[in-house]
Amino acid sequence: MKGLKVLIFTCTLINSSFAQELFIQNDPASNVPQGVLGLREYNESYKEINLYRNLFGLRLMYGLLPKLTITGTVTVSNHHGKNFPENLVSHVHNGNKTVYSTGNFQRGVVYPYQLGGVYLYAKYRFLTKDNQNQHLRMATYGEFSFIKVAHDEAEPNLVDDTKGFGVGLITTYLKKHFAISVTTGVIVPGSYNGFSPDALGGGLIPTEVEYGKAIKYNLSFGYLLLPLRYENYKQTNLNLYVEFMGKAYQQAKVFQYGGITSVPIQTPLLKANNYVEVHPGIQAIFNSNLRIDFSIGVPLINKSYARFYPIYTLGIQRYFYFNKS
Amino acid sequence: MNKSVLTYRFLIVLFLGLINSNLYAFFDSVEIGINGLTCSQCTRSVELSIRKLSFVDNVEMNLEHSEGKITFKPNAKVSIEEIADAVMKAGFSVRYLRALFVFQNKNVNNNDCLLFEEQNYQFVKIEPKKLDGKTTLKFVGKKYLPTKEYKEWKPLLNNKCGNTKEPILYVTL
DSSP states (O other): OHHHHHHHHHHHHHHOOOOOOOOSSSOOSSOOOBTOEEEEEEEEEEEETTEEEEEEEEEEEEEEETTEEEEEEEEEESSOOSSOOTTSEEEEEETTEEEEEEOOOOOSOOOOOEEEEEEEEEEEEEEEEEETTEEEEEEEEEEEEEEOOOOOSSOOOTTTTOOEEEEEEEEEEEETTEEEEEEEEEEEEOEEEEEEEOTTSOOEEEEEEEOOOEEEEEEEEEEEEEOSSOOOTTSOEEEEEEEEEEEEEOOOEEEETTTTEEEOOOSGGGSOEEEEEEEEEEEEEETTTEEEEEEEEEEEESOOSSSOSSEEEEEEEEEEOOOOO | OOHHHHHHHHHHHHHHHHHOTTOOEEEEEEEEEEESOOSHHHHHHHHHHHHTSTTEEEEEEETTTTEEEEEEOTTOOOOHHHHHHHHHHTTOEEEEEEEEEEEEEEEEOTTOEEEETTEEEEEOSOOOEEEEEEEEEEEOSGGGSOHHHHHHHGGGOOOOSOSOSSOEEEEEO
């Protein structure tokens, strides 16, 4: 009898006509409705040695045109210090020669919270194949970042770690109770000019890090768990997500003394890498607007050196429609 | 729209019809099907987008079937095109759009063109018919149908209203 109930429940889910594409990590190809303002606050946390690294992001989203959405994000985090970490570059004297190298610099160092900068994103939907309760959509996006922090890994992250720009494609398909979305793109980061403390007490040395160019390949699955049948806007929606976040990036380049010294890269933190993380998540939507979501990210293939695992993401989001009544 | 408003509008049209033979119908409501909707938040976005239109009185959405019924403010000039645009602005597409009219003894033939509230309604693919009482008109223009269905109708949508400033809305019964 119990087995029969489970079977009926499963069949009901499979026959559900709605899916969800309101992904936690990725953006779908669909847009914010024209003239509607969205507000999202989110927090990413992970434990690094003995302390928690936190990032707080505040994102404004606006439907400029039916097919064009623009967003702006401001981030605050305790990910970086004012200068590059000690031991980012070390050197030894070999006779008359000075041999430089990138060292395995210390992790788990306490940094104060600081404003990372501004991240801008625009998305244009160029393909729309709509049917009843299903759609196939494609969009292209451009992202620009004005972040100025002493990021000390090769991996570029435009939202909070590195300045630069990126472009990409999003394809989202919904059928019955499933939503699937693929995001691919390139990231062209800028470099950061800062200072690196000399491990031998030589003061602050002008240091430039050129981060690796990257491609990203993300895959998201969404599934509407509840309600089984839509009746009104008051019903709380419960959605499940599994998102795969992949990235491949080049090795960083490190220069000191205004580019005079090119430092050989030895630490894996500054070397080329590729990885795939998986972020299972759950989301509740109240009154068909207020959205609260939570996901946990762990490495699946290789790992990111820019953060530790697991990564906890908690977000809250809602739209403002500006209707008179 | 409630019954008293309907009766009120019908009486006005009846009265004006006696003194002006050009008035032969009035708008009752619109039924609309939406494509691409996949969540209640999306449906809500569509509803709120339609509600922004000045002539709309009420919108009742059926979330399960992604369709809705739109009623209008008394004496307001209704724009069918703006309703379709509101759906598009919310990020979705019209699956069908049907308007419920109340006609008064109006004979129509295929390709007939009727001017109503500064919009031309051209009848396509119809048999000659006398319209009297409640009649549903289905809109068959590009904005009111899925692309595949529109392509089937497209060869029939030729302007028979002549040189006119007013927009032409192709309808069928």
